[in-house]
Each structure stands twice: as structure tokens, then as C-alpha cells.
Amino acid sequence: MNQHDKDLLSQAPNEGLVDVEAKINLSDNVIATMVGKVVTAIDGVHSLNVRFYDNVVDGISSKLGQKRKPGITVKQKKDKIEITIYLNVLFGSNIKKLAETVQEKVDDMLVNMLDVHNAIINVSMEGMYASKEESKTDEK
Numbered sequence: 001m002n003q004h005d006k007d008l009l010s011q012a013p014n015e016g017l018v019d020v021e022a023k024i025n026l027s028d029n030v031i032a033t034m035v036g037k038v039v040t041a042i043d044g045v046h047s048l049n050v051r052f053y054d055n056v057v058d059g060i061s062s063k064l065g066q067k068r069k070p071g072i073t074v075k076q077k078k079d080k081i082e083i084t085i086y087l088n089v090l091f092g093s094n095i096k097k098l099a100e101t102v103q104e105k106v107d108d109m110l111v112n113m114l115d116v117h118n119a120i121i122n123v124s125m126e127g128m129y130a131s132k133e134e135s136k137t138d139e140k
Helices: 005-012 028-040 052-062 095-114
Strands: 043-050 071-076 081-090 119-129
Touching: 028 043, 028 071, 028 081, 028 095, 043 119, 081 095, 095 119
Parallel strands: 081 119
Antiparallel strands: 043 081, 071 081
């Protein structure tokens, strides 16, 4: 770039630029995947709970070429997102504190990564396991 071009750019730095407001849409599955990664990294969480309903819906969805994240439901409404997380927890965990931590970490992720400030985050403790190694298929 020669000096003349540099002078032109410095004189009118915004001239010719168009402000564009873009809208970004994220699928429920993308949001659920992000939530799942945050939640399963929290101490005291054993796993996401795969409910019977999830298995039925996943069977139908997969035939239609859609994917879901079992254990998490996401409902995007006009002005908010409602997320319900179904968890299996580790025995000995403080359930109330764990639920609050899950809500806090998910809310932080939504604010920091998606700029979402009006989310409803529900946490449902569905099962309890003695250790992380205990299989999700074992009896609760």
C-alpha cells in the first residue's frame, strides 16, 4: 500500500462501510451440547440421565435425520430460553448446592458464549450413584 492509499484511509476510516446487523440462530441441539459439556465437568455430577422418553424421541428423531442430546431439553421462546437438565449425581453430594452450581455454571456459559441473559434453568436430580465408575445401567 502506497502513502497516498494510507492517507485516504486515515481521512475517512468509516466511509463506504455498511453497518450490518446479523441474526444468529442456534439449534436446540447445539445449545444442549454446550450445556452438556459444562454440566458433566462439575464435581458431584455422575452423568446426564437418559430417560425412557428420550429413548423414544431419539428413535423417532434419528429416523428423521435429527439428533438430540439425551438428558437435556431446550425450548427457545420469543424472548427467553428454557433449559431442563436431568442428572444422575454422586452419593454424598450436597444436592441443593450441586443444583445451584449447575444453574450458575450453565447461566455463566449462556451469558459468556451466547450473550443470553434471560434463561430459565431447571435441574432435576433423577438418580444417584456411589462412584463415577458405576455404570449408568446399574440399578439406582
